[in-house]
Each structure stands twice: as structure tokens, then as C-alpha cells.
Amino acid sequence: MHIHRAERLWLGFGVAMLAVFLAVITTAAIVDGFVPPSHVQTIDPTKVSQTPPFDRPGLRRIGPGAYEAYYIARIFAFVPATITVPRDAHVTFFVTSGDVEHGFSIPETGVNTMVTPGWVSEVSHTFSTPGTFLLICNEYCGSGHQLMAAKVIVQ
């Protein structure tokens, strides 16, 4: 089948553009680890409060400048409600839900993950600027969804 020369040029340009995007994203994934949060770990959603480490939600220092934060998302709040970390802290967040689907997002950082009951989500970030960051649920979870927020204070 014959395809018009102008169309071949146009499609060639389009496909080349997509190939460049694909190459950049794939390289960033392999070289820099820019991979969307995809942690695979199950948990009984009816027993999150009894299951370690979520039986003691909160922040833990695991090394110099390195922290792990364990969160339980439940309608319509996060536990812990506030954590405080020093500037340049690298924080790995582990989040799970005790009821329905939630979101876990700190706007204007790369922290953004779904929180699915039955699974543990993992996402990490280095907080290089001091301030109070808003942590919100960004997936509809019920009538109080718009109230579901917490704070990350970077000193």
C-alpha cells in the first residue's frame, strides 16, 4: 500500500519523537532509578494495627540523615499526623490502608502513591528545603476526603 510522502515524513517525525521520549524515560528508569512506586508486599487490611511495623506507626532514624516513616491511612486521617525531620533527610515512606483506597501525596515533591488496602506502598524523598509540607490523601475515600491531611515539617 502506498503512503503519501508527506504522510511518511509526518509519521516518521511522530514516531521518532515517541522513540526519543521512550529512550529518555527508560534510561532515567535504569540509570537514575526513576521508576513509579511499585512495592510488592501484602498485608491483612483488617489487622494493620497489629501487624509490625505498622503496630507502631511513626518516624525511625535508620542511619545518618536516613529515616523510615510508617503510616496508616484510615478515613479521614493519617497516623502519624505530623513528623519532623532535619533538612536533607532522606525519608522512605511505607504506607498502608486500614479500610478503603487512599492516596499519599506531598505536593511539589515527588511523593505520590496510591494506598491500596491489602498492600504496602513505598516511596522516598530527600527534603532539601526547610518548611512545612502538606501531606494529603489524593484519592477519593468518602465524605471527609477533603479533610484527610497531615504535615511533614523539615527543620
Added chain:
Amino acid sequence: MTAARPSLPLSIAGGNLLALTHIYTATLVLGIGALFGMLQGFSRANLIVMPQAFDYYRMLTAHGVLMALVFTTFFITGLFTYCVYTTLLRVRSTTLGWTGYVVMLVGTVMAAVAILDGSASVLYTFYAPLKASPLFYFGATLLIAGTWFVAADLFLNVAIWKRANVGERVPLPAFLATCTMIMWIIATLGVVAEMALLIPWSLGWTPGIDVSLTRMLFWYFGHPLVYFWIMAAYTIWYTVVPSTYGGRIFSDALTRLAFIMLLLLSTPVGLHHQFLEPGIAPGWKWLHMVLTYGVVVPSFMTAFAIFASFEQAARKAGVRGFFQIVGWLPWKNPVFAGPALGMILFVFGGFGGIVNSSYSMDVLVHNTMWIVGHFHVTVGGPVALTFIGATYGLVPMLTGRTLFAPRLALVQVYLWFAGMAIMSVAMHWAGLLGAPRRASDVTYFGAQGAATWHGEMVWAATGGAIVAISVVLFIVVATGTFLADRRAVDAAPSFAFASTREDALATPPAFDRLTRWGMAAIVLALLAYAGPVTEQLTAHAYLAPGMRTW
């Protein structure tokens, strides 16, 4: 190619009533949905507070379900019924078509009752374990089941026609309709499988639900749902829009090829809606990103074909030069202006879509207002404007009347375009600033991090109000066309299928073997989903009991 005829055989006239009923139902649904949309905009901009009896999330569910599932579906089934009936001219019975309509309508009413009585504030994605009343799930299932009757009617007509016209190509509009409905059947199998899990759970027969599995089944359906809308809009762009400026279809073969690619690639891409989910290995997400990029190609082909058709017609009329050609196009005909304004919005919708499907980049925009902005410059812009423009062509055509207040119709499509543009720009921008979607209020007790969002919400509400004014005009014009009852005498057909240009190249016969392409699409969907679904099933995920959180 068959142009619409002034006097139609009796069976076609019966088909006209069927198509018209679908399309006018869609018109009314669009009106209700848009008014809810406006109230949402006001609510999010803190201009009003919705009463407890009809709270924000109930309204948001109604808006999403009515727009994404009901308006679009009724319009498309009506449009495709028209495409098949008028180009094959061999319709024997409309019984299957009417059965489909009634089943769809009953399903819609059931789901609407569940939403209005507050037992189904689960939004249009109905993510488990939010637990709606069984009535909602039954209603949604019937809405889908009704479309299967319509599809069966269309497939049957095409099969009968093929037997009577051995060796001939199926007329292009009928081919595009059939191709899209095959894609739709494959896609809806996913949501029906999901319903088979949700309904017993909602009835209390099963203690819990595998949340991840239901989400995967939903998005197996959710993305091709988008392409269902887009393929219907493309059908109009390819076959009807050229007739509004005396043009021709650029290439029969390439049009069919684009639709075959859409049939193959619309389904195996759903995981790009689940990039940020735990429990799905990143490799599968990457695979679905690559396939999503593949589905961009037929859209590039469509863009080329549209502009090539513009240029060829303009040159034939002695018009040359980019601005001269743009100026020459019939911007005062709403049947052209609606789809054409939609195409402009789709440039932004398409590029935004590439961002969304770009794996790690999705982190920046996922579940923010950017996404809401995105689907308002896809389904809310190009698709809705195309359907609106087509309605202005179809209603006079199907009733034998002249369009009531054509100037009002013209004002209406431009208002929709302007309102949707203002609203979507504000939404995209709010999303980049981090504002979440799906929240009734984004002030977060005056938190510093949320300070920049409110201003954008006011702009979005302004755009939404303009769209709502526009939709009122739309209903006035569509309804007025029946009520004013002005018979069209010797009028040029307001909605006609263009013919292919004379020197277009032959279409390979293989393109017409839609059963085989459908089989190939199923194989591709199975290949793309076999891995992730197997992983979900073998993970032995804990079941979630579910609850009503509203």
C-alpha cells in the same frame, strides 16, 4: 459511498427514530451532567456549599457517571446505528436496536436512583472497597449489556450485507462503527468480569473483595472506554466533517488502517492508569507505557488525514496558503465548527496524554487537577464538541426539520470551546501546583501548601459556568428543532457522509476482515494482561471487607 438520501426506505425511517431516540437521550443527559459540573466548580471554588441532601460527592458521582458512561454511550450507539443503517440500506428489523436502548435506559435509571438516594457515592470509577448498593452495580451492568444488543444488531446487519455483496468493501462509516463496537465488546468484558466480583460482594454473599484485581479489571475497561469515545469522534471527523466544506475523505485505506490499529492497541494499555499502585511490578507498567505510545500513531495518522482533506478541498476551490485555507473553512456551520474547535482542544489533550502515560512523569500529575483538566480537553472538549456538532446535523436530518435557531447553535459551540479552554487551562495549572482532584474543598484549613490552589479553582468555576450556559443553549436548539416543526424542503443534507477522493488508492481486502482483527486484538490484550493478572491472582492478596464511607 452513499450520501444520505432525501427519501428513505420505510425500514430506514424506523431506524431514524431509533437513532434519534439514542441521540436525544444523550442530549438531555449532557444537560443534566453539565449543570452538576458547574455546581462542582462553584463548590470547589468555595462559592457555594452543597446541601447535605445532595452533597458534593453524590453530585460528583452523578456527573462522572452521566458524562463518561451515559451521555457518550447513548450518543455513540445512536451514531453507529445511523452509520450502519443508512450506508447498508438493508435493515430488516429494529427490534434488537430497541431492545438495546431499553436495556441501557433501565440500567441508567437504576444506577441514577442509587446515586440520588445516596447509596452509591463511589464516583464513576467505583473503586472497591467503597461499597455501593447492589442497585448501582446492577444498573451499570445493564447499561453495558444494552450496548451489546446494539452491537449485535450492527454486526448482524453488516454480516447480512456482506453475504449479499460478496467481494465488496463494507461502506466506510459502517466499517468504522463495526470496528469500534468490536473494540468495545472486548473492553467491556473486563468491567463485566469486575461486576461479577462486585455484585455478590455488595449483596453480602462474599465476605471481602480483592481490591487490586478489581482495579486492574476496571482499567482494562477504563482506557478503551476513552478510545470508544475517541473512535466515535474520529468516525465523524473522517467521514462527515469533509462533507461540510465540500471535501472528500483523504484515504479509505488509511482510515481503515488507523481504526484497525486503534482496535488492536486500545485495550492492552490500561496499566498506565495504575503507574502509582503498589502490588504491580514496574516491568508491566513499562510495557503498557510502550503500548500506549503505539496507540498515539493512529492519532497522528488522523491528524494528517484531516489536514490533508482540508488542503485538497481548498486547493480545488482555488484557495492556497495556511491562513487562507483556515479562513475558507465553514466556521459558521456548527456541524463543522463543533468538531473543528474540538480538534484544536485535542492537540492539548493529546500531548497531555503523552505526559500522563510517561511512566515516571506520571508521579507529578497523578490524581491532581491536571488529570481533570486533561479529560476535559479530551472527552469534554473534542468528543463532546464533535457529538454536539453532529447532533446539529443529525437531528434535522433524522426528523426532516430545519435546525431551530442556527445562530444560537453557532454561539453555543464557541461558548463551549471558550468555557472548556478556560476551565481546562486552570485545572492543568492547579494540578501542576499540586491541587488534588476529587476533593470538595482544597483549602486544607488554610495550609500554606494549598494557598496557590484557590485562585485556579475560581478560574475553573468561571469556565464551568460558561460551559453550563452553553449547554442550556444546546438543549434549547435541539428541542426547539422538534417543537418548531419546520419541515425541511429541498434542503441540503445537514449530516452527510463524504466520498473518498477519486485518485485514492485501493484498500487491501485484508483490512475488511474485522473478525480476524478482533481476534488479534483479543490475543494482544491477553498477552499484555496475562502477566500482571497472574501475579495478582498468585499473590493471594488479602480480601478487604469494604464499607460505606459516605
